[in-house]
Amino acid sequence: MTLQTPVLEVQDLRTAFVTARGMLQAVDGVSFRLERGQILAIVGESGSGKSVLSRSILGLLPRGAETSATAQVLLNGQDLTRLPERQLRRLRGRRASMIFQDPMTSLNPTLSIGAQIVEVLVFHMGLAKAAARARAAELLRSVGLPEPGLQLDRYPHQLSGGMRQRVAIAIALACEPDLLIADEPTTALDVTVQAEILDLLRREVRERQMSMILITHDMGIVAGHADEVAVMYAGRIVERAPVRPLFAQTRMPYTRALLDSIPQLSAPAHGRLEAIGGRPPDLVEPPPGCSFEPRCRFATARCRADAPPLQGDGVHSFACWHPLR
Amino acid sequence: MADLSRAERAPRPAAPSGTAAPMDRAARNARAAAAHQKARRVGPVFWISLAWLALVTLAAVFADVLGLAAPDQSDWMALKAPPGTGGHLLGTDPLGRDVLSRVIHGARVSLTVGITAPVIGVGLGLILGLAAGYYRGWIDEVIGIVIDSWLAIPGLVILLLFSVLYGGSLFMVCLSLGLLFIPSAARITRAATLSCTGREYVLAARALGASDFRIITREVFPNIIWPLLAFVMIDIPIAIVVEGSLSFLGLSVQAPTPSWGGMISEGREYLEAAPHISLIPTAVMFLTVLSFNLAGDAMRRRVSGGRGGAI
Amino acid sequence: MPYLMRRLQRLLIVLLVVTFSTFLLVSVLPGDAAYQIGGMDASPEEIEAIREDLGLNSPVILRYLSWVAGLIQGDWGTSLLTGESVWDALVERVPVSMQLMVMAQIMALTLAIPAGIIGAWRPDGPADRALTAVGFACVSMPGFMTAILLIYYVSLHLGWLPATGYEPMSAGLWANLKPMILPALSLALVEWTALMRTLRAEMISTLQENYISLARAKGMGTLRILLVHALRPSGFSTITILGLQVARLLGGAIILEQIFGIPGIGRLLVHAVYTRDLVVIQGCVTFFALTYVAVNFLVDLAYAWLDPRVREARSHG
Numbered sequence: 041m042t043l044q045t046p047v048l049e050v051q052d053l054r055t056a057f058v059t060a061r062g063m064l065q066a067v068d069g070v071s072f073r074l075e076r077g078q079i080l081a082i083v084g085e086s087g088s089g090k091s092v093l094s095r096s097i098l099g100l101l102p103r104g105a106e107t108s109a110t111a112q113v114l115l116n117g118q119d120l121t122r123l124p125e126r127q128l129r130r131l132r133g134r135r136a137s138m139i140f141q142d143p144m145t146s147l148n149p150t151l152s153i154g155a156q157i158v159e160v161l162v163f164h165m166g167l168a169k170a171a172a173r174a175r176a177a178e179l180l181r182s183v184g185l186p187e188p189g190l191q192l193d194r195y196p197h198q199l200s201g202g203m204r205q206r207v208a209i210a211i212a213l214a215c216e217p218d219l220l221i222a223d224e225p226t227t228a229l230d231v232t233v234q235a236e237i238l239d240l241l242r243r244e245v246r247e248r249q250m251s252m253i254l255i256t257h258d259m260g261i262v263a264g265h266a267d268e269v270a271v272m273y274a275g276r277i278v279e280r281a282p283v284r285p286l287f288a289q290t291r292m293p294y295t296r297a298l299l300d301s302i303p304q305l306s307a308p309a310h311g312r313l314e315a316i317g318g319r320p321p322d323l324v325e326p327p328p329g330c331s332f333e334p335r336c337r338f339a340t341a342r343c344r345a346d347a348p349p350l351q352g353d354g355v356h357s358f359a360c361w362h363p364l365r
Numbered sequence: 366m367a368d369l370s371r372a373e374r375a376p377r378p379a380a381p382s383g384t385a386a387p388m389d390r391a392a393r394n395a396r397a398a399a400a401h402q403k404a405r406r407v408g409p410v411f412w413i414s415l416a417w418l419a420l421v422t423l424a425a426v427f428a429d430v431l432g433l434a435a436p437d438q439s440d441w442m443a444l445k446a447p448p449g450t451g452g453h454l455l456g457t458d459p460l461g462r463d464v465l466s467r468v469i470h471g472a473r474v475s476l477t478v479g480i481t482a483p484v485i486g487v488g489l490g491l492i493l494g495l496a497a498g499y500y501r502g503w504i505d506e507v508i509g510i511v512i513d514s515w516l517a518i519p520g521l522v523i524l525l526l527f528s529v530l531y532g533g534s535l536f537m538v539c540l541s542l543g544l545l546f547i548p549s550a551a552r553i554t555r556a557a558t559l560s561c562t563g564r565e566y567v568l569a570a571r572a573l574g575a576s577d578f579r580i581i582t583r584e585v586f587p588n589i590i591w592p593l594l595a596f597v598m599i600d601i602p603i604a605i606v607v608e609g610s611l612s613f614l615g616l617s618v619q620a621p622t623p624s625w626g627g628m629i630s631e632g633r634e635y636l637e638a639a640p641h642i643s644l645i646p647t648a649v650m651f652l653t654v655l656s657f658n659l660a661g662d663a664m665r666r667r668v669s670g671g672r673g674g675a676i
Numbered sequence: 677m678p679y680l681m682r683r684l685q686r687l688l689i690v691l692l693v694v695t696f697s698t699f700l701l702v703s704v705l706p707g708d709a710a711y712q713i714g715g716m717d718a719s720p721e722e723i724e725a726i727r728e729d730l731g732l733n734s735p736v737i738l739r740y741l742s743w744v745a746g747l748i749q750g751d752w753g754t755s756l757l758t759g760e761s762v763w764d765a766l767v768e769r770v771p772v773s774m775q776l777m778v779m780a781q782i783m784a785l786t787l788a789i790p791a792g793i794i795g796a797w798r799p800d801g802p803a804d805r806a807l808t809a810v811g812f813a814c815v816s817m818p819g820f821m822t823a824i825l826l827i828y829y830v831s832l833h834l835g836w837l838p839a840t841g842y843e844p845m846s847a848g849l850w851a852n853l854k855p856m857i858l859p860a861l862s863l864a865l866v867e868w869t870a871l872m873r874t875l876r877a878e879m880i881s882t883l884q885e886n887y888i889s890l891a892r893a894k895g896m897g898t899l900r901i902l903l904v905h906a907l908r909p910s911g912f913s914t915i916t917i918l919g920l921q922v923a924r925l926l927g928g929a930i931i932l933e934q935i936f937g938i939p940g941i942g943r944l945l946v947h948a949v950y951t952r953d954l955v956v957i958q959g960c961v962t963f964f965a966l967t968y969v970a971v972n973f974l975v976d977l978a979y980a981w982l983d984p985r986v987r988e989a990r991s992h993g
Contacts, residue, residue: 062395100892102884132895140893145886150908150982159904160894211894513686514693516920517968518961521927525949526701529957606818610931613820614946629824633935636824637832644828647821655816662812 045117047218047251048074048097048136054108055089055096062324066092066105068275074219079245079252081266081283083259083298087320089275090255091141094221097253098136099128116218134164136219137212139241142228143204147196153180153207154192160214179210183240202233206240213244220245220252226261238265259298263287271295274321274331281356291356291363294332330361338362411663414656421653425472433466437621445639456641458631464642467623468649474535474617474624475653478608481539483600486546487593493547494554494589495581498561505555512548520545521610528616538617542607546600550593557589595665602657609650625650683976687969694965695747698958699740747962753955755948762959765944770963772842773933773940777925779856780863781918787868792875792914793902799880811869819928823862823935830858840937859932866928867921874917879910911982919975926964 055067066089074080084090095101097113099120113120115136120128140146148156154176161172173192180188183206196204205225212220222241226234242265245252254266262269262283269286271279271294279292290296318335321327327334333343342361350359424431434440440453440461448456448464455464497508515523527541561567567584575583611617612626620627625646632642746752752762791811795804817825831839837858843851882888883906891905930942937943941960948956 095889098893100889129895129897132893134895138890138893140886140890142886146890148887148891148905148909151905159896159900163895208890211890510686510689510693513690514697514965516923517690517694517965519923519927519930519964521930522945522961522964525930525945526957526961529949529952529954530701602816609818610820610927613931614934616949626820629820633824636828640828643824647824651813651817651821654818655813658812658816 044076046073046114047076047078047116048253049112049114049117050097051112051114052108053093053096053111053113055092055101056106056108058104058106059324064323065326066275066323067096068323068326070272070275070277072270072277072280074251074253076218076251077246077249078268079242079254079266081254081256081262081269082272083256083262083269084272085257085298085320088272089323090272091223093272094138094223094253094255097221098132098138099123099125100132100138130164133160133212133217134215135217136221137215137217139205139208139212139220139222139225141224143201143208144228146208147204149196152193152195153199157192157207157211157214160211164215176210176214179214180207183207183210183213183244184236185210201229202237205229205233205237209237209240209244213248216248216250218250220250221255222252223255224257225254227256227258234261241265259301271298274326275323276331276359277350278332278360279356279358280350280352281358285356289356291358292332292360293336293338293362293364295358296364330359408663410659414659414663417652417656418660421472421649422476424469425476428466428469428473431469433469434463436467436470436623437462445635445642447639448641448645455645456639458628458642459635459639462623464628464645467628468625468646471623471625471628471646472649472653474612474622475605475608475650477535478539478542478617479601479605479657482542482604482608483546483597485540485543486600487550487597489543490547490550490552490596491554491589491593494551495558495585497551498555498558499577499581499585501559508551508555512551515544516548520607524607524611525614525616528611533611533617533619535618535622538608538611542604542611545607546596546604549600550596553592553596554589557592558585561585561588595661598657598661598664602654602661605650605654605657680976680980684973687972691965691969695744695962696740698961698965699743700736701958752959752962755953755956757951757953762956765956766941766959766963769939769941769944772938773926773929773942776856776860776863776929776933776938776940777922779853779860780867780925780928781921783860783864784868784871785918787864788871788875788914789907791868791872792879793907795872795876796879796883796906796910797898797902799876804876807872811872814865815869817866819862819866820931820935822865823859823932826858826862827935840935842936842938855936856938859936859938862932863925863928867925870917870921871914875910875914878913879906882906882910885909908982912979915975915978915982919972922971923964923968926967 050073051071053067053070054065057064057066068089070089070093072080082090082093092101092105096107096111097120099107101107107121111121115131118131120131123131147153154173157176157179158169158172161167161175162169165172167175176192177188180191185191185203185206191199191207196207199207209225212222220241225241226237229237238261241252241254244250254261256262266283268282269280270277271292273294279286279290279295286295287299290299321331321334327344328347329345330336330339330343330347333339336343340362346361348359348361350357352358434453440446440457440463442461443450443453443457444461445459446453446457446461448454450456453463453465455468458464458467493508493512497505523545524541527537531537531541561584567580570580570584608617608624609626609629612624613630615627615630617626618624628646629643629650632639632644632646635642743753750763752766754761755765791807795807798804814822827839830836838855839858841855843855845852879902883901888901888905891901896905926942929940930946932938933940933942934946941963944956945960947953948960
């Protein structure tokens with residue numbers, strides 16, 4: 041394979057929140073790399089730490105959250121965790137940008153669409169207002185908004201959810217970043233719109249030779265739109281493989297359960313993981329062994345005592361004492 | 366793909382943090398919890414405020430047995446005496462009356478009004494709010510309009526009107542001042558009642574034939590009693606301030622009964638020559654109001670434990 | 677504009693209720709105008725004659741309507757004591773009070789906006805704690821108290837500004853502003869805390885919004901996020917408070933005009949109260965109610981400006 045620097049390399053990322061009960065370990069030692077042009081899906085239930093992981097990468101954690109000092113987040117070989125805020129800001133939205141889950145709340149209701157795109161172009165690219173406006177219209181056209189010139193002066197509430205997510209994508213693409221992090225970009229949208237948005241994202245990523253982290257809880261989305269998959273549970277990656285082997289030969293019982301929960305066309309769009317009983321473990325006082333053990337059909341005494349490490353053959357890795365065949 | 370697994374196999378710290386480092390985790394948890402506790406604990410400021418309020422209250426209650434000069438007794442040998450001279454600890458006013466004695470007797474008026482008025486206002490507000498929230502419809506509408514209208518006139522103007530019409534007895538001051546506290550209490554009661562009566566258990570109680578009175582006392586009341594007590598706490602310093610303003614204008618309790626606002630007003634002419642006449646009651650009133658505010662805030666913090674902030 | 681229409685309707689009802697109540701207060705309750713004119717020792721027959729003269733014996737509703745008709749034509753009655761037209765008195769006094777309150781509110785906002793932003797930026801940080809402490813001290817000091825302290829220190833001690841007095845605008849801008857600074861500051865120092873705390877609280881919750889996360893992900897700096905992205909959506913409660921404060925400002929102005937000898941509506945009212953000049957009192961209260969309604973309607977308009985969503989529809993209690 042190529043020897044070029046990966047777009048993103050994450051080493052032993054740990055993020056914890058201060059809560060009234062103690063430290064909540066939301067991300068617990070995650071490592072992975074992402075090559076140029078690849079789409080990596082990070083899958084897990086809500087609360088598995090996937091959103092916190094995505095925010096930790098760009099240093100966008102709320103106050104009260106800490107990332108461990110040993111963690112490394114290398115974007116094009118540059119360690120973001122060591123960068124001062126001022127330089128980090130120069131990279132956010134420029135080299136790496138984000139799309140959030142709910143387009144209803146991720147655009148500022150008091151600023152026009154145009155203003156929200158233009159400010160990125162002015163800040164990062166140093167464009168003049170007029171040039172930035174022209175470029176913004178161009179971006180809106182490329183994400184499929186009709187009459188982009190008119191849209192610039194409209195406000196978010198005047199657009200539908202799908203339209204708003206297109207605007208959010210236009211903002212994210214504005215500076216042609218190397219890395220796009222899409223945090224459940226379609227969860228809040230209608231099923232028909234979901235497919236359109238995902239297709240748009242994939243097309244843009246491919247055309248611009250970008251890399252993307254696609255965060256989702258929906259294995260169905262993973263199958264159609266990602267190159268590789270990392271399954272997260274209780275703050276850790278528990279299985280990791282390219283899409284095809286993962287679906288063909290699932291090793292982790294948790295991944296299996298996720299696959300079983302892919303919503304059927306007839307099922308409601310937000311049906312969540314009925315296949316797995318129980319709830320994820322308490323992240324303030326996690327169990328000593330495998331974190332999935334309490335909910336796992338195959339659990340043994342060993343699972344209760346020791347946490348299985350993530351290991352594999354270089355293509356497919358998993359963290360389980362009793363992998364499925 | 367080889368690169369991928371190398372990254373994954375990169376040395377992890379000794380073991381997953383849950384197993385090998387329980388001590389470390391326990392210590393971190395304890396630290397985090399302690400930090401949270403600290404945010405909720407009441408500090409020394411709270412106790413100092415409480416001590417000052419206790420001092421003022423005790424002095425006001427036992428004013429007659431403290432061996433002070435009568436508040437309206439003039440010492441003609443010591444007019445406008447500065448503090449500490451002529452046997453007057455805090456000096457005398459333009460009529461030679463002992464400032465300490467007058468401040469303490471003034472505390473009686475301020476504390477009486479400060480506590481009675483909010484209780485009256487919150488009590489009446491409770492009744493109106495309950496009626497509006499429980500019965501809704503036109504009753505709600507009418508009460509809403511009355512409250513809006515009440516708010517349309519500055520509180521002090523309402524008090525001035527009352528003083529014109531009914532004069533300035535202590536009772537009338539308490540009552541008219543209390544009326545000013547109706548709107549806020551009524552609004553919060555109405556909101557709480559609305560959210561309460563929508564709940565299933567209240568609907569169920571209704572369906573089972575519970576009387577309105579019973580539902581209100583059993584289901585609605587316990588939910589609003591704490592917010593309303595908080596209102597009383599907030600309103601006390603306000604009541605003291607407004608009474609001060611009124612007596613500053615000479616429209617509260619009538620002379621020669623001393624009141625803080627009145628004392629401040631009387632000393633106004635002599636600010637240059639004998640500033641203590643105004644400044645001492647100013648300081649006492651300020652400290653009292655501040656103490657009520659601080660104590661109230663500390664209690665509110667303890668209940669809610671506010672924290673936040675994103676960037 | 678269904679929302680604005682609904683608000684306007686409610687405000688007009690409030691205006692109706694307030695004017696009717698003040699009308700009742702003055703014409704029906706004890707101490708009515710006939711006694712004022714006739715004096716304490718007037719005989720019942722004399723009183724009756726005066727009542728007939730003033731039209732006090734016709735039905736209340738009719739008298740109210742004719743009073744309102746008078747109001748609209750600028751006939752707000754005449755002072756029972758001086759015979760001066762209430763309308764003329766108001767026209768003369770109101771601009772003075774207005775100036776005082778506008779100056780005070782500008783000062784209050786100048787203090788409150790930066791302080792609120794700083795507090796929301798780092799809640800419970802050292803700056804926030806310091807500002808909260810100062811704010812607490814300020815709300816614990818009624819306007820007349822602040823005024824006494826300011827007079828004592830700034831006027832008497834430093835001698836920078838006059839302790840009392842008023843100069844019309846015709847005497848020059850600075851001559852006009854100079855004596856207004858201390859009273860306006862006294863008012864502002866009481867009012868700014870509420871504005872600061874409200875802005876701070878609303879801004880803290882705004883900063884939790886997803887669009888703030890997005891702004892951060894776009895690389896926007898803290899200052900830009902605070903001022904461009906968070907300030908405007910956080911303005912609602914602050915503007916509401918600004919509207920509610922008008923009533924309190926009027927109340928505060930009454931006392932401060934008294935202390936600083938400013939010939940505004942507050943002094944007119946207090947003088948009328950001292951002399952029990954009910955017609956003047958009635959005029960003042962009516963004016964206050966009108967002001968309240970006007971200001972609240974302006975507040976609603978400001979909502980619409982702040983949030984484009986309101987321009988279409990906003991269901992709000």
